[in-house]
Amino acid sequence: MKSLYAQVAVVAPIKGLLTYLVPQELSTIKPGAIVSVPLGKRKSRGFVFAITETPPATEFEIKSLDSIDAEYPAEIFAPKLKWIQWLAEYYFHPIGMVADSVLPPLSKLQKNTTRKRSPIPDFPPEAPFQLNPEQHEAYHAIAADSGFQTHLLYGVTGSGKTEVYLHLFDKVLAAGKTGLFLLPEISLTPQLVNRFARRFGSRIALLHSQLTDRERTQFWWEMVQGEKQILIGARSALFCPVPNLGLIVVDEEHESSFKQEEKLKYHGRDAAIMLAKEMNCPIVLGSATPSFESWLNSEKGKFKLHRLVKRVGDVQLPEMRIVDLKKSATRSKELGLPFWMSEALHTELQSNLENNFQSALFLNRRGMSQSVICPACGYTKECPNCDIKLTLHAHNHLVCHYCDYHESYKSKCSDCHEGTLEPLGIGTESVETEIKKLFPTARVLRVDRDEIQNRIDLENAIEQVEKHQVDILIGTQMIAKGLDFPNLKLVGLVLADVGFNLPDFRAGERAVQLILQMSGRAGRHRKENEPNGVVILQTFNPDSEIVQMASQSDYEIFCKYDLKNREIFSYPPYGKMISFRIQSRDLDKSQQTARMLSERCFNLKDKSESFDQIQVLGPTESPIAKIRNEFRFQIILKANNASVLHRFAKIVLQNEKWIPTMVKLYADVDPMNLL
Numbered sequence: 001m002k003s004l005y006a007q008v009a010v011v012a013p014i015k016g017l018l019t020y021l022v023p024q025e026l027s028t029i030k031p032g033a034i035v036s037v038p039l040g041k042r043k044s045r046g047f048v049f050a051i052t053e054t055p056p057a058t059e060f061e062i063k064s065l066d067s068i069d070a071e072y073p074a075e076i077f078a079p080k081l082k083w084i085q086w087l088a089e090y091y092f093h094p095i096g097m098v099a100d101s102v103l104p105p106l107s108k109l110q111k112n113t114t115r116k117r118s119p120i121p122d123f124p125p126e127a128p129f130q131l132n133p134e135q136h137e138a139y140h141a142i143a144a145d146s147g148f149q150t151h152l153l154y155g156v157t158g159s160g161k162t163e164v165y166l167h168l169f170d171k172v173l174a175a176g177k178t179g180l181f182l183l184p185e186i187s188l189t190p191q192l193v194n195r196f197a198r199r200f201g202s203r204i205a206l207l208h209s210q211l212t213d214r215e216r217t218q219f220w221w222e223m224v225q226g227e228k229q230i231l232i233g234a235r236s237a238l239f240c241p242v243p244n245l246g247l248i249v250v251d252e253e254h255e256s257s258f259k260q261e262e263k264l265k266y267h268g269r270d271a272a273i274m275l276a277k278e279m280n281c282p283i284v285l286g287s288a289t290p291s292f293e294s295w296l297n298s299e300k301g302k303f304k305l306h307r308l309v310k311r312v313g314d315v316q317l318p319e320m321r322i323v324d325l326k327k328s329a330t331r332s333k334e335l336g337l338p339f340w341m342s343e344a345l346h347t348e349l350q351s352n353l354e355n356n357f358q359s360a361l362f363l364n365r366r367g368m369s370q371s372v373i374c375p376a377c378g379y380t381k382e383c384p385n386c387d388i389k390l391t392l393h394a395h396n397h398l399v400c401h402y403c404d405y406h407e408s409y410k411s412k413c414s415d416c417h418e419g420t421l422e423p424l425g426i427g428t429e430s431v432e433t434e435i436k437k438l439f440p441t442a443r444v445l446r447v448d449r450d451e452i453q454n455r456i457d458l459e460n461a462i463e464q465v466e467k468h469q470v471d472i473l474i475g476t477q478m479i480a481k482g483l484d485f486p487n488l489k490l491v492g493l494v495l496a497d498v499g500f501n502l503p504d505f506r507a508g509e510r511a512v513q514l515i516l517q518m519s520g521r522a523g524r525h526r527k528e529n530e531p532n533g534v535v536i537l538q539t540f541n542p543d544s545e546i547v548q549m550a551s552q553s554d555y556e557i558f559c560k561y562d563l564k565n566r567e568i569f570s571y572p573p574y575g576k577m578i579s580f581r582i583q584s585r586d587l588d589k590s591q592q593t594a595r596m597l598s599e600r601c602f603n604l605k606d607k608s609e610s611f612d613q614i615q616v617l618g619p620t621e622s623p624i625a626k627i628r629n630e631f632r633f634q635i636i637l638k639a640n641n642a643s644v645l646h647r648f649a650k651i652v653l654q655n656e657k658w659i660p661t662m663v664k665l666y667a668d669v670d671p672m673n674l675l
């Protein structure tokens with residue numbers, strides 16, 4: 001009998017597959033099997049990717065694998081192998097570490113069959129709504145495909161995208177298949193889950209980071225064994241080996257939080273598209289503000305575009321009014337209002353309160369002030385661990401938003417010992433304090449990362465707003481996404497300029513998305529005789545393109561305009577990017593490594609004409625030059641051809657032995673964060 005060899009992805013920082021001899025008694029082994037293998041002096045878990053009869057060409061002794069894990073039949077993982085391989089290769093991550101993410105957190109034996117409290121509530125079932133003509137058209141156009149096809153569902157806020165998804169899942173389930181619904185972690189709120197629960201009852205399963213290991217293990221098995229048919233989850237749910245997949249939906253596809261920023265730096269949306277391709281099923285990307293990547297793909301015809309241009313039930317999009325804070329400040333002063341409370345916003349808040357409607361104030365900055373500064377010498381307090389100014393919070397705390405360092409705030413300047421440190425700028429906490437003074441009878445709730453530590457806090461906050469126990473909601477981007485509050489009529493963007501000038505080519509795209517998403521919370525439902533929603537956008541830059549375009553509520557115009565700029569400079573989505581980050585506690589070493597890496601890049605460019613198109617930018621200090629005491633440098637590679645760029649980066653990364661210990665080198669393919 002011929003010997004069999006298994007190509008195994010071992011759970012260790014090893015780039016490729018390792019070959020092991022299959023013992024005679026395990027000769028029924030198949031790709032997808034999980035095995036225990038010797039690795040050095042240890043035993044390690046491994047995933048079998050292929051079985052061959054050809055012995056590998058090596059002078060080393062080939063070891064035998066030890067055993068097959070009986071808990072997971074090979075059929076579970078076999079359909080996922082190609083996708084895992086793609087992730088590992090595309091994102092330059094050890095394949096065994098990628099493969100390991102497909103497993104549930106606990107072993108099945110520990111599976112708890114009776115839950116104390118189900119994370120999915122029981123609900124009276126709800127019949128589907130009759131789709132309106134726009135929804136109907138989109139639904140049919142999407143449902144027409146049963147094989148792989150990417151659809152972009154571009155529907156304004158409140159246009160009924162979710163209802164279209166529900167109908168699509170209905171059809172998939174009726175055909176005996178399963179579905180996967182992906183959302184950014186923060187949007188996985190009970191509002192959304194309850195809607196699915198009311199429609200599909202006990203057929204749904206959940207996977208996200210706030211569930212316990214037991215809950216995740218149980219949902220994992222229920223999906224894998226076909227006991228549940230719709231998996232709702234954050235990007236990590238992609239790794240669950242759902243059998244018989246008939247549809248993937250990625251909601252809020254523009255969200256940059258779909259990109260994982262550590263370890264395997266994958267983009268949930270892109271990985272979902274690859275999975276749909278592997279499973280040969282359709283995928284729907286939904287958004288009121290699509291990413292430029294998806295927009296361009298739909299222009300090129302790679303994605304099919306479907307539009308919902310109206311809100312459901314003839315509800316109008318909110319009216320947007322722009323306030324120039326430079327001009328409104330004088331009047332605010334006369335009225336005894338803080339500079340950021342224009343007369344217009346004040347009046348609207350007041351009348352909303354009198355009419356018993358809810359309002360939301362949005363400011364994308366936590367704390368009491370952005371920083372503290374000494375007016376005598378200009379000194380500002382910085383974090384000792386990070387290249388970041390400290391933010392003043394209540395109870396006289398100075399906090400670093402990157403490493404959570406804090407110290408108590410002493411007003412005497414520690415630099416010149418003369419001046420008194422003064423708060424500069426505003427944050428959600430100072431807005432809350434002032435609002436409580438201005439509207440003493442109003443019930444105020446603040447939702448930001450200081451107040452909301454976990455999912456339960458967020459769920460409680462949402463419930464309070466739903467029950468109208470809150471008149472004025474104040475928050476950061478935590479309140480900007482996906483929430484649906486019928487009585488919310490007014491949205492005030494307190495200082496829309498935050499984020500306009502970040503040194504990132506996506507700053508404009510993100511700012512407009514955030515403005516439109518937050519605005520989209522206003523006036524989503526309207527009973528007869530009720531006013532339409534109102535948005536008051538306050539800014540110091542009323543003439544900026546971002547404000548002008550956002551105010552027209554016409555995302556498409558902005559998209560086309562800003563895409564032109566991207567094209568001129570070959571930025572994504574036209575050009576492709578891979579960034580290298582070099583990080584170390586040792587400043588000299590990190591700087592030297594960055595220089596050496598860039599030399600390697602330039603040398604490689606000289607070696608082949610095909611690399612002429614590759615631009616090597618850097619090395620430079622990262623915009624945030626230090627985080628948690630690690631110095632940060634970066635090199636950005638840019639090119640028009642994605643596969644040439646990828647091949648180039650792969651060669652650069654091939655041999656990492658030259659990198660000094662204590663220095664970390666991270667590659668980030670299609671980086672979303674360049675700070």
Ligand code: ADP
Nearest residue numbers: 129130131132155157158159160161162163312
């Ligand atoms: P989106 O996901 O685009 O923001 P939703 O799907 O949340 O919009 O729809 C907004 C509101 O309209 C929801 O409360 C939803 O229940 C309701 N709705 C959606 N489609 C219909 C329909 N065809 N008929 C009646 N109500 C609908």
Ligand code: ZN
Nearest residue numbers: 383386400403
């Ligand atoms: Zn810090």
